Amino acid sequence: MEGHPLALHDVMFIPALVAQASDEQNKKWLRRAQRREIVGCYAQTELGHGSNLRKLETTATYDVSTQEFVLHTPQITSLKWWPGGLGKSSNYAVVVANMIVKEKHLGPHSFLVQLRDEITHQSLKGITVGDIGPKLSFNAIDNGFLGFDNYRIPRTNLLMRHSRVEPDGTYVKPPHAKINYSAMVRVRSHMATGQGNFLAQALTIAVRYSTVRRQGFIESGEQEVKVLDYQTQQHRLFPSIAKAYAFTFAGYETIRLYEQLLKEVDTGNVSLMADLHALTSGLKSVVTHQTAQGIEQARMACGGHGYSQASYISEIFGVAVGGCTYEGENMVMLLQLARYLVKSVEQIKAGESGKLGPLVAYLAVKVDGVDLEKGVEEYMKAFQHVSRLQTWKASEKFLKLLKSGEKREVAWNKSSVELTRASRLHTRLYIAETFKRSVQEVADPRLKEVLTDLLHLHVNYELLDMATYALEDGFLSSSQLDYVRDQLYFYLAKIRPNAVSLVDSWEFSDMQLRSVLGRRDGNVYENLVAWAKASPLNKTDVLPSVEKYLKPMMNSKL
Numbered sequence: 001m002e003g004h005p006l007a008l009h010d011v012m013f014i015p016a017l018v019a020q021a022s023d024e025q026n027k028k029w030l031r032r033a034q035r036r037e038i039v040g041c042y043a044q045t046e047l048g049h050g051s052n053l054r055k056l057e058t059t060a061t062y063d064v065s066t067q068e069f070v071l072h073t074p075q076i077t078s079l080k081w082w083p084g085g086l087g088k089s090s091n092y093a094v095v096v097a098n099m100i101v102k103e104k105h106l107g108p109h110s111f112l113v114q115l116r117d118e119i120t121h122q123s124l125k126g127i128t129v130g131d132i133g134p135k136l137s138f139n140a141i142d143n144g145f146l147g148f149d150n151y152r153i154p155r156t157n158l159l160m161r162h163s164r165v166e167p168d169g170t171y172v173k174p175p176h177a178k179i180n181y182s183a184m185v186r187v188r189s190h191m192a193t194g195q196g197n198f199l200a201q202a203l204t205i206a207v208r209y210s211t212v213r214r215q216g217f218i219e220s221g222e223q224e225v226k227v228l229d230y231q232t233q234q235h236r237l238f239p240s241i242a243k244a245y246a247f248t249f250a251g252y253e254t255i256r257l258y259e260q261l262l263k264e265v266d267t268g269n270v271s272l273m274a275d276l277h278a279l280t281s282g283l284k285s286v287v288t289h290q291t292a293q294g295i296e297q298a299r300m301a302c303g304g305h306g307y308s309q310a311s312y313i314s315e316i317f318g319v320a321v322g323g324c325t326y327e328g329e330n331m332v333m334l335l336q337l338a339r340y341l342v343k344s345v346e347q348i349k350a351g352e353s354g355k356l357g358p359l360v361a362y363l364a365v366k367v368d369g370v371d372l373e374k375g376v377e378e379y380m381k382a383f384q385h386v387s388r389l390q391t392w393k394a395s396e397k398f399l400k401l402l403k404s405g406e407k408r409e410v411a412w413n414k415s416s417v418e419l420t421r422a423s424r425l426h427t428r429l430y431i432a433e434t435f436k437r438s439v440q441e442v443a444d445p446r447l448k449e450v451l452t453d454l455l456h457l458h459v460n461y462e463l464l465d466m467a468t469y470a471l472e473d474g475f476l477s478s479s480q481l482d483y484v485r486d487q488l489y490f491y492l493a494k495i496r497p498n499a500v501s502l503v504d505s506w507e508f509s510d511m512q513l514r515s516v517l518g519r520r521d522g523n524v525y526e527n528l529v530a531w532a533k534a535s536p537l538n539k540t541d542v543l544p545s546v547e548k549y550l551k552p553m554m555n556s557k558l
């Protein structure tokens with residue numbers, strides 16, 4: 001859970017080679033990387049810039065006389081900063097640097113760079129490398145810094161699957177300007193399942209503990225109740241169980257789309273890139289944010305013991321919440337999706353609705369109202385309505401500002417809160433749609449019934465959560481919202497008997513969870529005492545600090 005020094009080798013270094021190195025280059029490098037003869041990381045972010053990749057300061061200048069690239073970090077803010085596994089473990093890196101050929105700045109490109117000697121592991125001349133120090137979490141990963149002092153690498157170390165520099169310095173452009181960003185798109189495509197998994201771990205702990213913990217009464221005179229029987233506890237936990245499933249289903253779809261993209265790009269078809277970039281930008285943002293909220297609720301649902309490290313939930317939170325920042329800060333990524341949504345609105349206004357992709361086609365179709373009692377399809381129409389409403393509102397605001405003479409960037413900034421709201425609603429619609437489709441495809445009728453209950457819980461919870469949008473233009477009435485509330489409470493109670501099975505079905509072992517509260521056998525109290533007794537402070541009855549500090553203080557006559 002705390003991460004692994006080789007995580008980035010598998011998650012980004014190898015995938016960057018697969019997606020961006022030519023077949024010829026990969027004959028040399030890929031097998032060695034897969035056999036872990038070399039260990040790599042993905043070095044892009046710098047001390048001064050992470051989000052705005054166009055302003056990366058590390059340069060790779062082509063020297064035609066030696067057919068080498070010269071890597072250089074001209075000032076302190078150009079140092080690579082943050083890459084996982086860079087500090088101590090990696091001897092190679094895929095380095096993203098601004099490429100300069102014949103004095104022309106050609107933007108960020110990826111290079112394979114050796115950082116350390118393969119035998120001694122010492123850093124090579126011209127390279128400054130080290131660890132950036134302790135972090136909120138993920139402390140088993142050596143996130144690092146890296147500087148280059150006119151460090152030379154062969155021309156052939158530019159990853160050349162999609163773009164090339166010939167020996168004479170001729171530049172061959174890629175089929176899509178952002179194709180070098182594929183390693184990021186890959187991780188973003190996987191993040192919904194990864195985050196769903198973090199959320200699932202925290203929920204397994206909280207739900208299991210909530211059936212062990214007894215506190216208070218629902219009906220007087222009875223035995224104290226399991227805290228999971230309180231409606232508030234169910235409301236805290238069960239919608240997140242539904243989300244963990246929903247995120248996993250959505251993630252399966254984006255992983256499949258990424259694989260499809262890789263194949264299509266190899267045949268020169270880059271049409272899926274913009275769609276997948278927009279989709280994964282929104283999804284990673286919404287999923288990481290909601291996962292962090294869900295994990296924190298799971299911790300609080302465990303009361304005081306949730307705050308102890310014995311719960312292990314704080315560690316899960318620390319790791320998961322990193323996802324709100326890495327692979328693109330969430331606001332920045334929501335704004336990337338917003339660009340796509342605004343473009344779609346502009347297309348509709350230009351009478352080109354027919355050209356809209358399937359995920360945004362709903363933006364052109366107005367619905368007057370819904371009959372929620374008819375079922376989940378009507379909820380989907382309601383989600384479409386609020387997303388459409390907000391997307392149009394935010395887009396109109398931006399376009400009006402533009403028309404009034406504001407510069408594009410200024411108009412964008414003044415509309416950005418509204419735009420991020422639109423992106424979230426659009427993404428939540430996508431999550432609900434994929435959840436619905438995935439449940440419909442389940443063959444086992446008993447499994448389908450339980451998952452359908454979760455789906456119903458999800459759509460009612462979500463609609464209530466975004467109710468202000470739906471009330472704003474009178475699309476939903478307050479009596480319809482009362483119906484949604486009643487449905488929500490109905491499904492909380494219906495799910496209660498299956499709650500433990502739903503979390504057990506994720507099959508986390510005790511070793512994986514590392515939680516005293518979430519033990520499969522439920523022996524929480526004995527093990528909490530054993531855990532406390534094993535604390536380093538309990539190794540001796542009297543600590544050395546007693547003689548050194550406490551006694552002089554207690555005996556002081558002052």
Ligand SMILES: CCCCCCCC/C=C\CCCCC/C=C/C(=O)SCCNC(=O)CCNC(=O)[C@H](O)C(C)(C)COP(=O)(O)OP(=O)(O)OC[C@H]1O[C@@H](n2cnc3c(N)ncnc32)[C@H](O)[C@@H]1OP(=O)(O)O
Nearest residue numbers: 050051052053054178181190194273274277326327328339
């Ligand atoms: C197996 C996977 C494992 C799953 C993991 C789950 C569990 C994990 C556990 C442990 C592992 C931890 C791993 C952590 C690793 C972390 C790594 C990193 O963080 S790497 C660094 C990531 N950095 C970023 O994400 C930077 C964010 N910034 C950007 O992406 C860009 O700067 C930008 C904001 C997109 C802007 O780019 P740029 O300035 O170049 O663009 P513009 O010139 O403004 O043009 C924008 C147009 O370009 C289009 N665009 C942008 N990106 C893409 C893309 N990737 N694909 C397609 N199109 C793209 C954009 O849409 C604009 O188009 P138009 O609107 O103009 O048409």
Ligand SMILES: Cc1cc2nc3c(=O)[nH]c(=O)nc-3n(C[C@H](O)[C@H](O)[C@H](O)COP(=O)(O)OP(=O)(O)OC[C@H]3O[C@@H](n4cnc5c(N)ncnc54)[C@H](O)[C@@H]3O)c2cc1C
Nearest residue numbers: 042043044045049050051082083084322326327328329331
């Ligand atoms: C755990 C972890 C692991 C990481 N691993 C790697 C790795 O392996 N390799 C690597 O290269 N990097 C890695 N990173 C770096 C990470 O990708 C960046 O930190 C991330 O992309 C955010 O960039 P930033 O730090 O520049 O944030 P900033 O952009 O400085 O963000 C600060 C604030 O400014 C806002 N902001 C910035 N730009 C805009 C804008 N255009 N519009 C509106 N608001 C804006 C943001 O929303 C945010 O609120 C890692 C980071 C973490 C935390």
